[in-house]
Every structure is written in C-alpha cells, then in structure tokens.
Amino acid sequence: MPHATSLTFRVATPSDEDVNATLKLVRSAYRGETSRTGWTTEADLLADERIDAAGLRAKIEEPQGVVLLAHDDAGALASCCEILRRDDELAYFGMFAVDPLRQAGGIGRQVLAEAEDYARRVFGVKKMEMSVIWTRDELISWYIRRGYTKTDETRPFPYHGLVNGKALRDDLYFSILVKDLSLR
Numbered sequence: 458m459p460h461a462t463s464l465t466f467r468v469a470t471p472s473d474e475d476v477n478a479t480l481k482l483v484r485s486a487y488r489g490e491t492s493r494t495g496w497t498t499e500a501d502l503l504a505d506e507r508i509d510a511a512g513l514r515a516k517i518e519e520p521q522g523v524v525l526l527a528h529d530d531a532g533a534l535a536s537c538c539e540i541l542r543r544d545d546e547l548a549y550f551g552m553f554a555v556d557p558l559r560q561a562g563g564i565g566r567q568v569l570a571e572a573e574d575y576a577r578r579v580f581g582v583k584k585m586e587m588s589v590i591w592t593r594d595e596l597i598s599w600y601i602r603r604g605y606t607k608t609d610e611t612r613p614f615p616y617h618g619l620v621n622g623k624a625l626r627d628d629l630y631f632s633i634l635v636k637d638l639s640l641r
C-alpha cells in the first residue's frame with residue numbers, strides 16, 4: 458500500500474467552492490465510468506449523478522449534521538463524508554467518497570476514523586450506523602474490518618430520488634451496518 462496521504466479535515470461550508478468540489482468528488486466516486494477506476498463502485502447498479510447541488514447544500518446546512526472534507530497537502534479535495542446526528546445515542550455516516558484516482562492508499566480508512574472521532578467528540582454519540590446497497594460484498598467486508606457489524610435491518614432503496622438517471626436493477630435495498638464507538 459502506498460504511504461498514507463497527510464490530510465487536513467474541516468467542515469464544509471455552503472460556499473460555491475465547497476459545493477462544486479464536493480459534488481464533483483461524490484459524482485466521480487460513486488457511479489459512471491470514472492468510478493470504475495476505484496476498487497468499489499455503484500456503476501453497475503445505478504446510472505445517475507448520485508446527488509445535485511441543492512441536495513448537497515441541504516446536507517451542508519443540516520442543523521443536526523456536517524459534511525466533513527479532507528484536503529491533501531496541495532489543497533486538493535481528496536475525500537468527503539456526511540455525519541448526521543440521529544439522536545443522543547446514534548449518528549449516521551454517509552456520502553463517503555475518495556477520489557477514484559487515489560483510492561486503496563489508506564485515505565478512506567483515515568477519513569472513517571476521523572468521522573467516528575467527530576461523532577464521539579462533537580455529537581457525543583455511542584454508535585454509528587450506515588446503509589450500504591446489499592450487493593456490495595467487498596465494501597461491506599471493508600466496513601466489517603473497520604469494526605462494523607452487519608445487522609438484520611434493511612431499508613428501501615430510494616428509486617424515486619435518483620438524480621438525472623436511472624437504476625440498472627430493480628432489486629436494490631440497503632443493509633444497515635452499526636459500530637459501537639466505545640470500542641476503538
């Protein structure tokens with residue numbers, strides 16, 4: 458594995474600069490041809506843009522949540538994620554993306570650890586949950602190696618929330634993974 462990149466973390470603002478850079482990153486990592494450069498992608502499941510500027514701004518401005526950005530030494534956006542406080546006990550982790558050209562180098566691992574630390578420190582929660590499309594075994598295994606447990610809970614896939622595109626399968630749903638944040 459290449460030497461881990463040194464990252465600077467900060468909370469995203471609703472500025473055009475943050476919104477545009479984050480939108481580009483998320484769209485390139487999840488779906489479409491660029492996402493295939495990474496080791497895990499939704500390109501075979503969904504052909505849409507994942508999120509639009511209004512949806513992203515809503516996450517950035519969400520009073521109960523933050524979008525966390527990780528920049529590299531050169532000031533380029535390398536990764537992002539969303540952390541949402543559900544209640545006193547639980548936070549939700551989502552919109553996790555690493556630049557496809559820089560995946561598998563340890564950035565994702567650092568960002569997930571930072572997000573867990575943020576949830577513990579700032580939101581004071583004890584647990585983190587996330588939703589992963591059930592077919593993504595390689596990604597679920599990655600989260601299990603990071604201390605998550607796959608629960609029996611499932612949630613419907615938001616087929617009506619797709620952005621400028623369509624689903625390529627009609628059997629999608631989310632599996633819910635949870636981690637006890639007191640176990641580091």
Ligand SMILES: CC(C)(COP(=O)(O)OP(=O)(O)OC[C@H]1O[C@@H](n2cnc3c(N)ncnc32)[C@H](O)[C@@H]1OP(=O)(O)O)[C@@H](O)C(=O)NCCC(=O)NCCS
Nearest residue numbers: 486487496497553554555560561562563564565566595602
């Ligand atoms: C998931 C994601 C954020 C991980 O970021 P990353 O920077 O690649 O993560 P890391 O470099 O820390 O870890 C890479 C892991 O992939 C593993 N890996 C590399 N190539 C792989 C392959 N072909 N198949 C399976 N695992 C592979 C590595 O072994 C490593 O796991 P380990 O640390 O347990 O050994 C990134 O791949 C991404 O943006 N994916 C697209 C968007 C997405 O799916 N987000 C999550 C939605 S829930």
